[in-house]
Amino acid sequence: MMTLFLPLGSLILGMLGLVWGAGRFVSGSASIARSIGVSSLVIGLTIVSVGTSAPEIIVSINAALSESTELAVGNALGSNLANIGLVLGSTLIIASIPVKKDLLREEGLILLIVTGLAGLCLYNNYLGRLESLLLILLTVPLLIFAIKYYRSKSNRSDKSVDKTEKISNKKAFLSFIIGLFVLLGSAEITVWSAQSIALSMGVSELVIGLTVVAIGTSLPELAASVVSALRGHHDIAVGNIIGSNLFNILLVMGAAGSISPIETSTFVFNRDYIAMALMTLLVIALIILALRKNPENSQLSRSTGVILLSAYILYYFILWLST
Numbered sequence: 001m002m003t004l005f006l007p008l009g010s011l012i013l014g015m016l017g018l019v020w021g022a023g024r025f026v027s028g029s030a031s032i033a034r035s036i037g038v039s040s041l042v043i044g045l046t047i048v049s050v051g052t053s054a055p056e057i058i059v060s061i062n063a064a065l066s067e068s069t070e071l072a073v074g075n076a077l078g079s080n081l082a083n084i085g086l087v088l089g090s091t092l093i094i095a096s097i098p099v100k101k102d103l104l105r106e107e108g109l110i111l112l113i114v115t116g117l118a119g120l121c122l123y124n125n126y127l128g129r130l131e132s133l134l135l136i137l138l139t140v141p142l143l144i145f146a147i148k149y150y151r152s153k154s155n156r157s158d159k160s161v162d163k164t165e166k167i168s169n170k171k172a173f174l175s176f177i178i179g180l181f182v183l184l185g186s187a188e189i190t191v192w193s194a195q196s197i198a199l200s201m202g203v204s205e206l207v208i209g210l211t212v213v214a215i216g217t218s219l220p221e222l223a224a225s226v227v228s229a230l231r232g233h234h235d236i237a238v239g240n241i242i243g244s245n246l247f248n249i250l251l252v253m254g255a256a257g258s259i260s261p262i263e264t265s266t267f268v269f270n271r272d273y274i275a276m277a278l279m280t281l282l283v284i285a286l287i288i289l290a291l292r293k294n295p296e297n298s299q300l301s302r303s304t305g306v307i308l309l310s311a312y313i314l315y316y317f318i319l320w321l322s323t
Contacts, residue, residue, distance in 0.1 A: 004200055011193035015216035017186030018055035019223070021179045025054060028176030035169050053079075053247040055217035058187040060252045063209070064259040066191055071198075072256035073127065073264055074209025075217060077272045079252070080245045081210075082218040084279045085312020088241050091226050092305025097238055099287050099298050107242045108284050110142070115280050118249045121257075122269045132257025139250045190216065206265065207323055210272060211316070238300075245280070271322060275315045282311060 056079050063072040091097070117138075121131045194208045221244050256262065286307065290298045 007196035014190035021182030024179030031172030069262040070206040071209040076253040078210035078214025089309030127257040127262040135254035
C-alpha cells in the first residue's frame with residue numbers, strides 16, 4: 001500500500017496543475033489574441049472553448065507518446081461521460097438552467113453527428129491514423145461555422161463571450177508560457193501516476209482513464225459550468241459542456257490516434273462508447289421534454305440533474321461489475 005502513496009500524491013498534484021495551468025494558458029492566450037485585434041467572439045469560440053479541453057488534449061497526447069493508448073481513449077470517452085453526468089448533473093442540482101430551441105437545433109444536432117462519427121471510428125476496435133486526422137480536421141469547418149453563425153445571430157455575443165481579465169502584453173505572454181509549461185509538466189505527472197496506479201492495483205489503464213483521469217481533467221468544465229450557472233450565464237454553462245464534448249471527440253481522441261494508431265479492447269465500444277452515446281441521447285431527450293413541456297420558458301430542472309447524475313453513477317456500477 002505504501003507504494004501507492006507517491007503515485008496517488010503525484011496524481012492529485014498533476015490534476016491540480018492541469019486545472020491551474022489551463023486557467024493561465026486560456027487567460028494569456030485570450031489576452032494575446034485581443035492585443036493583435038482578434039474579436040472576443042472568436043476568442044470565446046476558439047481559445048476559451050479549446051482551453052477547457054486543454055487538460056484532456058495534453059494528457060491524451062502524452063499518453064499516446066508513452067504508448068498508453070487505451071488511457072488516451074478512456075480519457076476522451078470518460079471525460080464526455082463526466083461532463084454530462086457529473087458536471088451538468090451537479091450544475092443543475094445547484095441551479096436550474098433555461099434552454100432554447102437553438103441549443104437543440106444547432107449544438108445538439110452537431111454533438112449527435114460527431115458522437116456518431118466516433119462510433120464509426122471505434123466499432124472495429126481500432127482507431128487508425130487517417131480517421132484520427134480526419135476528426136482533427138473537422139474542427140476547422142466546425143469553428144468557422146460557429147463563428148459565422150453566432151456573428152450573424154446577434155452582436156450581444158461579442159459582449160458576453162469574452163470574460164478574460166485585461167492584462168498587459170508582457171503579463172499575457174508570461175501567463176501563456178507558464179500555463180503551457182505547467183500543462184505539459186502536469187500531464188506528464190498525471191500519465192505517469194495513472195500508469196503506476198494501474199500497475200500497482202492490477203487495473204487496466206483504460207479504467208483509470210475512464211474514471212480518475214477523466215474526472216480530474218473535467219475539473220475545469222465543472223468549475224466553469226457551476227460558476228456560470230450561479231452567475232446567471234446559462235448559455236455558457238450548457239454551451240461549455242457541449243463544446244467540450246465536441247473537442248474531446250475531435251481533438252482529444254483524434255490527437256491520440258494520429259500519434260499512435262490504437263487497438264482497443266471490445267469494452268471500449270461495447271461498454272464505454274455505448275454508455276457515452278446513451279448519455280448524450282439522454283440529455284438531448286431531456287432537453288426535448290423540457291421544450292415540449294413549456295415552449296416559452298423551458299428549463300432543465302434540478303430533477304434533470306438528479307437523473308443525469310444517477311445515470312453517471314449507474315455507469316460506474318456497470319464499470320465495476322465488468323472489471
